[in-house]
Amino acid sequence: MADGNTVNTSRRFFLMASAAGGGLVLSGCVTPGDTTDGAPALAATPAKPAAPLVDVNVFVAISADGTIRIVAKNPEIGQGIKTMLPMLVAEELDADWSKVVLEQADANEAKYGRQIAGGSFATPTHWIPQRQVGAATRLMLLQAAAARLNVSIDELSTEPSMVVHTATNKKIPYGDLVVDAAKLPAPDPATLKMKDPKNYRLIGKDMRNWDSPRIVRGEPIFGIDTVVPGMKYANFVKCPVFGGKVISANVDEIKALPGISDAFIVKQAGEALFSKMGLLDGVAILADDWWTAKEAAKKLKIVWDEGVSKDESTASYDKQAADLAKGKPMASVSKTGDVEAAMKGAAKTVEASYSYPFLSHAPLEPQNTTAHAKADGTVEIWAPTQRPDLGANGGFNLVTTALGVEKSKVTIHLIRCGGGFGRRLDNDYIVEAAAISKQAGNIPVKLVWTREQDMAHDPYRPGGYHNLKAALDKDNKLVGLSNHFVTFARPNDKNEMTPLPSATLPPQEFPAAYVPNHAYDHSLIMGGMPTGPLRAPTSNAVCFVYQSFLDEVAIAAGKDPLEFRLELLALPAPAGATRTGMNPQRMSDILKLVRDRSGWANRASLPKGTGMGCAFYFSHQGHFAEVAKVKVEKNGSWRVQKVWCVGDIGSHVINPINAHNQANGAIVDGISSMYQKITFDKGRTQQQNFFDMPLLRIDYAPQIDVHFNLTDNSPTGLGEPALPPVLPAVANAIFAATGKRIRSLPVENISWT
Amino acid sequence: MATYTITVNGKTERVEVADGNMPLLWVLRDKLNLKGTKFGCGVSACGACSVHLDGQVTRACVTPISSVGAKQVTTIEAIGQTAIGQAVQKAWLDVDVVQCGYCQAGQIMAATALISKTPKPNDKDIDAAMAGNACRCGTYVRIRKAIKQAAGVDTADTREV
Numbered sequence: 001m002a003d004g005n006t007v008n009t010s011r012r013f014f015l016m017a018s019a020a021g022g023g024l025v026l027s028g029c030v031t032p033g034d035t036t037d038g039a040p041a042l043a044a045t046p047a048k049p050a051a052p053l054v055d056v057n058v059f060v061a062i063s064a065d066g067t068i069r070i071v072a073k074n075p076e077i078g079q080g081i082k083t084m085l086p087m088l089v090a091e092e093l094d095a096d097w098s099k100v101v102l103e104q105a106d107a108n109e110a111k112y113g114r115q116i117a118g119g120s121f122a123t124p125t126h127w128i129p130q131r132q133v134g135a136a137t138r139l140m141l142l143q144a145a146a147a148r149l150n151v152s153i154d155e156l157s158t159e160p161s162m163v164v165h166t167a168t169n170k171k172i173p174y175g176d177l178v179v180d181a182a183k184l185p186a187p188d189p190a191t192l193k194m195k196d197p198k199n200y201r202l203i204g205k206d207m208r209n210w211d212s213p214r215i216v217r218g219e220p221i222f223g224i225d226t227v228v229p230g231m232k233y234a235n236f237v238k239c240p241v242f243g244g245k246v247i248s249a250n251v252d253e254i255k256a257l258p259g260i261s262d263a264f265i266v267k268q269a270g271e272a273l274f275s276k277m278g279l280l281d282g283v284a285i286l287a288d289d290w291w292t293a294k295e296a297a298k299k300l301k302i303v304w305d306e307g308v309s310k311d312e313s314t315a316s317y318d319k320q321a322a323d324l325a326k327g328k329p330m331a332s333v334s335k336t337g338d339v340e341a342a343m344k345g346a347a348k349t350v351e352a353s354y355s356y357p358f359l360s361h362a363p364l365e366p367q368n369t370t371a372h373a374k375a376d377g378t379v380e381i382w383a384p385t386q387r388p389d390l391g392a393n394g395g396f397n398l399v400t401t402a403l404g405v406e407k408s409k410v411t412i413h414l415i416r417c418g419g420g421f422g423r424r425l426d427n428d429y430i431v432e433a434a435a436i437s438k439q440a441g442n443i444p445v446k447l448v449w450t451r452e453q454d455m456a457h458d459p460y461r462p463g464g465y466h467n468l469k470a471a472l473d474k475d476n477k478l479v480g481l482s483n484h485f486v487t488f489a490r491p492n493d494k495n496e497m498t499p500l501p502s503a504t505l506p507p508q509e510f511p512a513a514y515v516p517n518h519a520y521d522h523s524l525i526m527g528g529m530p531t532g533p534l535r536a537p538t539s540n541a542v543c544f545v546y547q548s549f550l551d552e553v554a555i556a557a558g559k560d561p562l563e564f565r566l567e568l569l570a571l572p573a574p575a576g577a578t579r580t581g582m583n584p585q586r587m588s589d590i591l592k593l594v595r596d597r598s599g600w601a602n603r604a605s606l607p608k609g610t611g612m613g614c615a616f617y618f619s620h621q622g623h624f625a626e627v628a629k630v631k632v633e634k635n636g637s638w639r640v641q642k643v644w645c646v647g648d649i650g651s652h653v654i655n656p657i658n659a660h661n662q663a664n665g666a667i668v669d670g671i672s673s674m675y676q677k678i679t680f681d682k683g684r685t686q687q688q689n690f691f692d693m694p695l696l697r698i699d700y701a702p703q704i705d706v707h708f709n710l711t712d713n714s715p716t717g718l719g720e721p722a723l724p725p726v727l728p729a730v731a732n733a734i735f736a737a738t739g740k741r742i743r744s745l746p747v748e749n750i751s752w753t
Numbered sequence: 754m755a756t757y758t759i760t761v762n763g764k765t766e767r768v769e770v771a772d773g774n775m776p777l778l779w780v781l782r783d784k785l786n787l788k789g790t791k792f793g794c795g796v797s798a799c800g801a802c803s804v805h806l807d808g809q810v811t812r813a814c815v816t817p818i819s820s821v822g823a824k825q826v827t828t829i830e831a832i833g834q835t836a837i838g839q840a841v842q843k844a845w846l847d848v849d850v851v852q853c854g855y856c857q858a859g860q861i862m863a864a865t866a867l868i869s870k871t872p873k874p875n876d877k878d879i880d881a882a883m884a885g886n887a888c889r890c891g892t893y894v895r896i897r898k899a900i901k902q903a904a905g906v907d908t909a910d911t912r913e914v
Contacts, residue, residue: 078853078890208849215854216842216861218789218829222854225788233783259771289783291775364793364801364855364889418791418855419889451794629914641914657849661895665852668891690798690887699880701893703910 054178057186058111059089059130060137062178066099066161073105073112074122075386076211077363077420078665079719080658081122083210085130087655091202092134092195095174096161102210107388107395107412115414117386118425118533120620120717123654127715135192137181144180145172160201197652206657211416223384223415224448226370231444232261233290236432237297238282238457241306241683242528245281249302254285257299259292262440269402269431274492275501276530277393277426277459279402284436290448306683309528314357314463314679320525321465321486325353329484329521334507336577337517339471342480346471350556354468354545356745357677359461360454360685360693361534365418367429367449373403373438379410381434384417386424398431403438421669422533426459455693456685459532460678462488462503466545471517476557478568480517488527497524500531502538509542510618511550511568513577514584528683535669536720539619540727544745547615547728552741561732562595562614562627582618590646590709591616591625597707598627598644603736609633609752610641613732615725622721623648626667628702630733636751640702640730643667645722650715653708663706663722670726672696674747759821761785762831773819777811778802780818781828789829789858793887800886803859804828810866810885829858837903838865844903852890860886864900874904876912 051064061069070086086102089095105112114125138158145163146153149170157164162171197203214221239245246265254263263286269279283300287293343349369383379399388395395412399405417424433447449457464487471480485505492498505520512518534540554564569584569591594614595601603612609632616625624647632638645663653659675694679686687693706722731742738752757768761781768784781787781804790813793801797812804813805827832838841864851857860883867874867882874882879900888896894910901908 078851078855080852206849208846209851209854211854212846212849212851215851215857216829216845217833218787218858220788222788222791224792227786227788289775289779291779291783292771295772362889364791364799364853364887366792417853419853421889448792451796631913641912661849661852661892664894665891668893669889672891689796690794691796695799695887695889696891696893697884697887698893698896699884701891703912703914704894 054182056137056140056178056182057133059133060093062174064175064178066096066173066175068093068095068100068161068174069103070100071105071112072102074115075117075388075414075417076104077117077386077417077424079117079662080209080655081117083207083658084655085122085126087202087207088126088130089134091200092131093138094158094160094201097202097207099161104414107414109389114390115388116390117420118422120622120719120721123715123717124621131194132189132192135194136187136189139187139192140181140184141174141177143184144177148172148177148180203652203654204656207655208657221416222365222418223382224365224368224418226382226415226446228370228372228382228444231370231446232286232288232440233293234284234286234433234436234445234447235290235293235297235450236266236282236284236436236447237300237302238280238453239304239306240456241304241310242530243276243280243309244304244306246283247303247305249283249300251283254296254300257296259287260285260296261288262286263296264439266432266435266439274490275393275426275459275532277428277532278398279428279431279435284439286440286445290446294450310683312528312683313681317463317525317527321355324486324523324525325465325467325484330523331521333485333505333520333522334512335519336512336574337480339480339482339517339519342471342517343469343482346479347474348472348556350470350472350553352468352549352552352743354466354549354743356463356541356544357679358463358529359534359673359676360458360678360687361421361423362454362693362695363417363419363421363423366451366454368447369430369433370444370446371430371433371437372444373434373442375442377405377409379403379405379434381411381430382413382415383427383430384415384424385412385427385430386417386420386422387427388412388414393426393428395427395430398427399434402431402435421535422537423458426532428457451690452688455687455689459501459530461534461537461540462500462527462531464503464541468545468549470549470553472553472557476559478511478515478553481511481515482519483521485520485522487522487524488531489524490526490528499524500527502531502533504538505542506538508580509546510582513573513579514568514571516574529680535666536619536723539617539720539724540670540673543615543617543619543724544727544731547617547725548731548742551613551728551732551735562591562600565614565616566591582623586623586648586711587616587618587625590623590648593707593709594625594627594644594646597646597705600627609737611733611736611738613729613734613736615728615732617721617724619724620721621716622718624721624725626725626729628726628729628733630730630737632734632737632750632752634752636749638734638747638750639700640671642703642705643726643729644705646707646709647722648709648711649718650713651710652715653710654715659708659718660706662718664704666720666722667704667726668696668701670723671702671730674727674730674745677746757818757821759818759826760823761787761826762828768818770818774817776814777804777816777818777821777826778813781813787828787830791855791858793856799856800863801856801859803862803886805862805866808866808869810863829862832861832865835865837868840903841865841868841899844899848895848899848902850892850895850899852892856886856888860888860896864896864903867900868904872904873906874900876910
């Protein structure tokens with residue numbers, strides 16, 4: 001994976017559509033305007049190529065007028081992938097970007113390969129294959145030109161969208177060659193020659209977000225904007241207790257309300273839903289507009305069987321966690337050396353318990369899907385989704401299972417997501433829309449959740465409890481570290497207690513494989529709630545704990561917390577330890593860079609109430625080190641003034657203007673989460689909307705300095721890895737400012753005198 | 754059924770609703786098919802639904818259709834028809850503000866109203882005018898810059914560091 005070449009690069013991607021030939025008509029795309037950097041003009045109009053587009057392969061079609069249509073294969077959630085992957089194709093194709101139009105792919109992994117917005121995987125897994133698409137297309141155009149000019153292909157080169165015969169300077173536009181090129185066999189990807197990076201024309205240049213012109217004009221491009229003729233609007237009310245079932249509901253009364261066209265009970269698909277994220281019991285209400293359907297839900301009287309989770313509460317989880325922490329752990333997660341001996345022989349030990357709450361994803365576009373389960377047995381779906389086709393909770397699997405249809409009968413159109421953050425990896429809202437459409441009599445239905453429903457039915461980032469102990473020797477060197485982690489679990493289908501999604505502790509968590517002795521163990525609490533990946537899953541939680549605790553250990557050792565980290569990174573691997581993932585040299589390099597960029601050395605001059613903190617983290621193949629400067633008022637209100645961020649994501653930052661935006665956003669997102677919590681009582685989520693689950697606003701957003709340290713490594717992704725270190729950097733800065741150590745989130749009670 | 758006549762983007766629209774409490778947001782989205790104004794929270798807590806009523810930023814999700822009366826409704830679809838609105842849109846593109854883009858219609862409506870009232874906004878003005886508009890992607894650094902660029906003032910962040 002580190003080399004980014006594990007994706008299937010078989011020739012089928014190149015061959016498939018060239019066999020089908022040309023004639024694909026473009027519609028609904030926006031032409032770029034007069035800039036060459038990918039920023040379409042404000043007054044852009046839909047592209048109308050003068051001639052039909054001819055497919056060269058599944059990703060690239062070219063028309064005689066020079067228009068190059070590139071299919072953007074992955075779901076767009078705001079990470080900028082719709083712009084970036086086509087850049088890779090266009091680079092090796094040597095396409096004139098001002099003549100490129102982008103078309104969003106439907107969900108079709110057989111045709112396009114894996115389609116997922118998750119794990120920051122898109123860059124490493126597409127770095128080679130998408131450039132190969134471009135290089136293969138270019139080679140076919142060169143071959144067509146060589147045949148036409150009756151010259152050797154070695155005599156030819158390309159300029160943007162032109163083949164050039166070097167000796168005579170004769171130029172043939174791609175548009176004149178495409179019909180011939182499309183008839184040629186696709187080349188073997190293994191034989192393709194890629195550009196020397198010094199000749200890149202697009203990679204490393206700022207390409208503005210492709211869809212921005214349509215967004216600033218308010219055009220309907222999000223999932224929630226979908227309109228299908230004849231559709232009804234739906235709201236769907238589920239049990240506030242996770243997994244509860246409908247016993248009865250006054251649907252006849254609801255149906256009689258003005259403006260309501262239908263109301264009915266929908267039953268859960270299947271019996272045991274370990275993730276609790278599929279089609280669950282509920283009541284659907286349909287109307288000609290969504291607000292009327294939503295208002296009618298206020299008059300619903302539903303008798304629920306609240307099921308087994310109805311007595312769960314955060315207070316009870318906290319108590320169970322505290323009790324478990326006093327006892328022996330249930331299982332070992334990882335260990336090296338003899339941590340007990342290290343503790344016994346220590347000159348000094350440091351002990352602390354950390355915890356963090358459940359969090360909600362809360363993408364700003366509420367969950368929605370437009371679906372039409374047609375009378376002919378096919379199902380057409382328009383959905384904002386991050387993962388239409390992978391895993392049990394992908395759209396295809398949920399819909400085929402619940403509706404009893406074959407996958408070949410289901411079409412999923414990937415519509416731009418108003419944010420994802422991991423929420424739309426779970427496609428419960430898709431199967432709800434499809435099931436409601438079917439049950440309503442095969443009419444098209446647009447399901448929209450309320451914000452309150454989104455807050456109440458989220459695959460939450462799980463909370464967790466960490467009980468840490470560190471051993472320092474007489475030279476104040478860290479010689480042992482233990483953690484008894486208490487987390488959430490449920491019985492799986494074999495009745496074995498299994499940690500919930502995103503509720504695990506990575507066995508290799510730093511400083512494992514660096515400190516000579518470590519032992520990570522866990523104990524499990526039964527939790528009835530759905531959980532799932534939130535941007536930088538596990539990392540967004542565990543990084544806060546470990547990088548905060550290491551700060552405490554550094555202070556106890558009487559050391560500069562940043563220099564202490566460099567000391568740990570320089571430790572030799574202990575006997576029997578296997579290091580994976582993080583490269584300590586890469587991490588040390590960026591930690592030094594962020595130290596220097598932030599003026600870390602001068603922090604002693606800051607007044608009380610203002611402090612700087614640092615942290616680093618490796619996640620999603622990205623190395624990131626960050627310093628935060630925080631001001632805490634005496635009354636305890638606090639504001640991050642500035643964050644310095646240095647990242648190492650390899651040899652190229654493919655689209656720098658977007659890369660900086662992603663890092664900025666990750667930092668704001670991380671800080672935002674330090675104000676948030678989701679709590680439970682009587683099996684229900686207590687928070688309802690943005691007034692009690694706040695999002696950081698512009699006045700509390702810091703200045704941000706982002707720098708990328710280019711290294712000789714294959715490029716990796718950026719949706720996630722800038723996020724984790726900002727939490728401990730801020731928490732450590734609050735300690736520096738006030739002397740108050742943040743051991744639990746959200747940040748509370750930090751007033752000082 | 755009740756009928757309301759409202760003016761949206763300079764056009765007179767007759768709208769039939771079952772309930773005069775229906776918020777302007779849903780009239781715009783579901784009755785008039787103007788999807789640019791966004792639903793985020795429904796309780797005036799996020800700003801995604803921001804429109805102008807006689808030039809004032811208004812949260813359409815809590816504005817009943819019955820309360821609109823003769824006020825001129827302006828939405829994102831028409832904001833580019835004003836010089837300031839167009840300058841804001843252009844700055845949004847130049848600065849490359851957008852990530853997911855879902856909140857940006859509301860941000861642009863709030864920014865346009867700010868510059869209309871305060872042609873040379875400083876950081877305090879921006880904080881005060883824009884704090885009602887949440888961006889879940891965290892594009893605030895660029896929103897701040899784009900507002901200043903649209904207003905033709907120095908884009909440096911002058912807040913205490």
